[in-house]
Amino acid sequence: MGNEDQPLLAVRHLMKRFGKGCATCRNPQNLPSGSSHCPHCGSVLACNDISFDLYEGEILGIVGESGSGKSSLVQSLYFDSPVTSGSATIATYNKGPRNIFLESAQQKRYIRNHLMGMVYQNPWIGLKMNFSSGGNIAEKLIAAGDFNVRAIRSRAADLLDHVEIPITRMDEAPAHFSGGMQQRVQISKALANKPPILLLDEVTTGLDLSVQARVLDLIRRIQRENRTAMLVVSHDLGVIRMLCDRTLVMKQGRCIEAGLTDQILEDPQHTYTQLLVHSLL
Numbered sequence: 001m002g003n004e005d006q007p008l009l010a011v012r013h014l015m016k017r018f019g020k021g022c023a024t025c026r027n028p029q030n031l032p033s034g035s036s037h038c039p040h041c042g043s044v045l046a047c048n049d050i051s052f053d054l055y056e057g058e059i060l061g062i063v064g065e066s067g068s069g070k071s072s073l074v075q076s077l078y079f080d081s082p083v084t085s086g087s088a089t090i091a092t093y094n095k096g097p098r099n100i101f102l103e104s105a106q107q108k109r110y111i112r113n114h115l116m117g118m119v120y121q122n123p124w125i126g127l128k129m130n131f132s133s134g135g136n137i138a139e140k141l142i143a144a145g146d147f148n149v150r151a152i153r154s155r156a157a158d159l160l161d162h163v164e165i166p167i168t169r170m171d172e173a174p175a176h177f178s179g180g181m182q183q184r185v186q187i188s189k190a191l192a193n194k195p196p197i198l199l200l201d202e203v204t205t206g207l208d209l210s211v212q213a214r215v216l217d218l219i220r221r222i223q224r225e226n227r228t229a230m231l232v233v234s235h236d237l238g239v240i241r242m243l244c245d246r247t248l249v250m251k252q253g254r255c256i257e258a259g260l261t262d263q264i265l266e267d268p269q270h271t272y273t274q275l276l277v278h279s280l281l
């Protein structure tokens with residue numbers, strides 16, 4: 001696969017604004033210090049000049065309080081909503097550094113289906129709750145051009161088995177499953193086409209501790225076995241500590257600190273990170 005020295009995903013100067021913007025907020029330096037809201041037009045700069053690299057097999061944590069822009073960042077990368085400006089390149093895409101945000105709708109679909117998987121905090125967004133679990137996975141396989149019914153069913157069974165969903169429940173709808181099982185079906189769907197990059201948005205929030213532990217174990221196993229690179233969004237520093245090699249701290253749309261997770265948790269430099277670490281750990 002990729003060259004170990006070269007990032008698999010490189011994000012540069014990503015801006016995501018909700019609202020039309022105006023002469024004031026089109027230059028983010030005009031925003032009041034520490035705010036992501038434009039006082040003139042009411043637009044929100046959810047991601048303000050975010051840059052980072054993600055390497056093959058690495059888990060990068062994105063942490064920050066509610067409203068700091070974490071979900072907007074991963075949803076922008078998954079093309080759920082268009083970025084305002086900035087670039088992202090994937091080393092294994094098209095043999096060259098192309099800004100994926102500028103690609104055609106068809107190419108973006110290709111990237112979503114082959115190169116990235118997404119697991120949402122709310123499984124009702126990531127799954128068709130009234131389709132069967134196997135059907136949810138089949139949808140992803142078909143989107144990637146797989147039309148052999150027998151092969152699809154066999155792959156769906158393997159994927160569900162891998163996340164410890166009994167194959168006997170493959171034809172059941174996720175609406176009938178527990179929260180932890182729904183997250184595991186979402187993970188199996190996201191992995192269907194073996195994407196090199198997985199985006200995980202608060203996947204354990206709202207789950208019981210024991211269920212959380214199983215989902216976290218599963219994520220670690222996937223990273224170990226497949227060398228999948230992951231972006232893990234969480235407000236839970238326990239999750240970040242357990243999973244992430246490096247961490248990026250967001251506040252009001254900006255990246256205010258980034259580095260090795262241990263270093264950030266043991267010796268946070270920014271006052272906000274110190275508050276986050278000391279109030280939550």
Ligand SMILES: Nc1ncnc2c1ncn2[C@@H]1O[C@H](COP(=O)(O)OP(=O)(O)OP(=O)(O)O)[C@@H](O)[C@H]1O
Pocket residue numbers: 018019036044045046064065066067068069070071072073235
């Ligand atoms: N569809 C939208 N329209 C307008 N503003 C939005 C929209 N989605 C998010 N925002 C704003 O963008 C900012 C960042 O929101 P985002 O959901 O990315 O934060 P977050 O860090 O993921 O928060 P949480 O942990 O609560 O999910 C917030 O001020 C939010 O109100």
